[in-house]
Amino acid sequence: AAKEAGKDTYAVYNPQSKMHDGGRILLENDLRKSLERGELQLFYQPQVSLFPNRRIGAEALLRWHRGHTEWVSPMDFIPIAEETGLILPIGEWVIRTACQQGKRWIDAGYEPFVMAVNLSPRQFRQPGLVDLIRSILSESGYPPEYLELEITEGMTLDVESASDKMRQLRALGVQISIDDFGTGYSSLNYLKKLPISRLKVDRSFVRDIETDLGDRDIVKAIIDMAHNLKITVIAEGVENKEQLAFLEANGCDEIQGYLFGRPVPAEEFERGMKLSDMEKSEE
Ligand code: C2E
Ligand code: MG
Ligand code: MG
Ligand code: MG
DSSP: OTGGGSGGGSBOOOTTTTSOHHHHHHHHHHHHHHTTTTOEEEEEEEEEEETTEEEEEEEEEEEEEETTTEEEOHHHHHHHHHHHSTHHHHHHHHHHHHHHHHHHHHHTTOOOOEEEEEOOHHHHHOTTHHHHHHHHHHHHTOOGGGEEEEEEGGGGSSHHHHHHHHHHHHHHTOEEEEEEETSSOOOHHHHHHSOOSEEEEOHHHHHTTTTOHHHHHHHHHHHHHHHHTTOEEEEOOOOSHHHHHHHHHTTOOEEESTTTOOOEEHHHHHHHHHHHHHHHHHO
């Protein structure tokens, strides 16, 4: 089923224009029931370090198997979940499921790796977030230092309150990264004030990196800036060897993208880990 869940088979809902009101209301109603109907699933995409070359993490990415028949892309339902507040129960399910899965993999003997989970703006602002994450960590037994919360630049605009919340989260032992970096308004000064462990370079800068001089300069500048602040840089959306070569040559620390693996269901991700462990033991 994993292979069938590729981009091409996604039904396209454009929340802004294409969908008529009826479609939107239907979608919203179905989304409301998605949790209890067991239609939500997490896919996992590997993250690898370049020096040395090894798996260091996975990003948990949400998938909705609507009516158990069609796959809806998160780009099409996360905005609706965010608007309606459904993102709170859904987001809680995501964090809990990712931690439980991570714990199962540790218990099964795989080398622990960082599990990255996306937080939406509403989730990040919710007053009970720190308590919620504390209780999920203790329920699941997942080691806090292996949980990373991905937030976007927009959520840090109010630097004072964002850094306060981030510090409370860091106090639990979890890590925080900035997702889609470069598309928002963060400045160097901003980053200095926030307790961030990783920057994720947005894939729009990686896409044309072979040809676009502007993108090359931006990516180089992000890497240098982050390293000056002792922040690790991971590039998203790496699809080919040429992109990889540029990133490697310019000191990018880590990579996530189709070149190393697409997001896949837990079972398939685990098969990948088994294979690479076998290769390692043969070396
Ligand atoms: P994101 O957090 O920036 O996640 C990376 C997206 O890039 C994922 O899309 C992933 O499948 C895609 N991707 C990874 N490598 C490549 C590549 O080499 N080439 C290309 N073209 N794409 C690549 P996906 O899974 O469709 O998710 C889209 C967005 O939806 C995510 O962007 C994130 O903002 C949001 N999202 C996904 N899951 C969750 C969730 O559990 N909670 C929240 N709040 N948002 C989520
Ligand atoms: Mg992300
Ligand atoms: Mg991203
Ligand atoms: Mg994104």
